[in-house]
Amino acid sequence: MTPLDDKELLRVERLKKYFHTPYGVLHAVDDVSFSVDRGETLGIVGESGCGKSTLGRAVLRLHEPTDGKVFFEGRNILLCDKNEMKALRRDMQIIFQDPFASLNPRMTVSETISEALLIQKLYSPRDREGLRKRVLELMNMVGLASRLINTYPHELDGGRRQRIGIARVLALTPKLIVCDEPVSALDVSIQAQILNLMRDLQDELGFTYLFITHDLSVVRHLSNDIFVMYLGQMVEKAPAKTLFEKPVHPYTRALLSAIPAPDPDFNVQRITLKGELTSPLEPEPGCRFAKRCPDASGACVKADIPLRTVGEKHFAACVLA
Numbered sequence: 001m002t003p004l005d006d007k008e009l010l011r012v013e014r015l016k017k018y019f020h021t022p023y024g025v026l027h028a029v030d031d032v033s034f035s036v037d038r039g040e041t042l043g044i045v046g047e048s049g050c051g052k053s054t055l056g057r058a059v060l061r062l063h064e065p066t067d068g069k070v071f072f073e074g075r076n077i078l079l080c081d082k083n084e085m086k087a088l089r090r091d092m093q094i095i096f097q098d099p100f101a102s103l104n105p106r107m108t109v110s111e112t113i114s115e116a117l118l119i120q121k122l123y124s125p126r127d128r129e130g131l132r133k134r135v136l137e138l139m140n141m142v143g144l145a146s147r148l149i150n151t152y153p154h155e156l157d158g159g160r161r162q163r164i165g166i167a168r169v170l171a172l173t174p175k176l177i178v179c180d181e182p183v184s185a186l187d188v189s190i191q192a193q194i195l196n197l198m199r200d201l202q203d204e205l206g207f208t209y210l211f212i213t214h215d216l217s218v219v220r221h222l223s224n225d226i227f228v229m230y231l232g233q234m235v236e237k238a239p240a241k242t243l244f245e246k247p248v249h250p251y252t253r254a255l256l257s258a259i260p261a262p263d264p265d266f267n268v269q270r271i272t273l274k275g276e277l278t279s280p281l282e283p284e285p286g287c288r289f290a291k292r293c294p295d296a297s298g299a300c301v302k303a304d305i306p307l308r309t310v311g312e313k314h315f316a317a318c319v320l321a
């Protein structure tokens with residue numbers, strides 16, 4: 001085992017998650033490695049179906065990985081038994097895209113947040129006053145007015161619902177939070193509010209985020225590093241600024257060119273990708289992006305393309321890199 005430094009909270013090594021389907025083996029996550037330091041954010045970006053959610057879930061063992069290692073604070077959690085995992089759950093949490101789907105429609109804000117505190121035995125059900133005080137404190141932290149304490153999810157807008165989802169996770173004071181498209185279902189103006197809230201909470205409480213999104217512009221200002229995923233694999237990873245300024249992989253370039261420019265006079269050459277992301281069923285050797293790549297040549301499909309170092313903390317899997 002490679003020695004860990006204190007800064008590193010999570011390290012994922014050669015993680016694989018395959019699904020056995022009637023049509024063959026689907027390589028949803030295929031040999032992915034990365035690490036994240038405490039208090040930092042790793043953005044994970046890619047098209048629908050590229051394996052982002054599966055990766056996020058496999059890291060938390062909500063999906064049992066097929067192979068690989070997941071070190072959390074230096075310990076390979078894939079070797080932990082049920083009880084050890086249960087204890088770790090509190091430290092490793094997830095926020096979902098659709099808070100409506102993850103909230104119980106029959107439970108009020110107070111009941112929803114209390115439930116998290118009670119499940120983890122942070123409060124006794126008899127300590128009603130303590131519980132209520134903590135619920136109000138958490139509501140305040142996520143910017144929910146105390147008068148909403150007895151409302152139900154359907155009485156609130158999407159932004160407020162996502163704030164409840166965040167408060168519920170916050171209640172456990174986790175170290176790692178996998179954020180699976182937490183703002184994708186929200187209006188753009190509300191997206192910004194939730195992203196600001198998440199960043200403030202990170203500054204205050206030192207959370208580490210794995211921030212999953214299909215929208216590069218969402219993670220631009222939130223992430224330290226960004227990891228671009230294509231059909232189960234990492235195609236490029238770099239500090240956020242580098243990725244935006246000097247993208248190397250043709251797929252990253254295409255994703256970047258699809259972001260509307262803030263200045264319409266600043267003409268970005270838009271790269272249109274032909275064809276859709278196929279499924280990673282029994283993938284052939286070589287670059288999985290080759291069929292859609294404007295720059296592909298015979299060399300791209302001969303053998304798998306390893307990640308290469310192309311700059312400081314900058315890696316890309318492309319023969320042209």
Ligand SMILES: Nc1ncnc2c1ncn2[C@@H]1O[C@H](COP(=O)(O)OP(=O)(O)OP(=O)(O)O)[C@@H](O)[C@H]1O
Pocket residue numbers: 019021026028046047048049050051052053054055214279280
């Ligand atoms: N339980 C499952 N059984 C079989 N295949 C699955 C299962 N879950 C996901 N997949 C497949 O794994 C691949 C990756 O799916 P995943 O949901 O991780 O993608 P995603 O990047 O999160 O997409 P989206 O942006 O739409 O959320 C897809 O081809 C999907 O069909």
Ligand SMILES: [Mg+2]
Pocket residue numbers: 052053054180
């Ligand atoms: Mg997903």
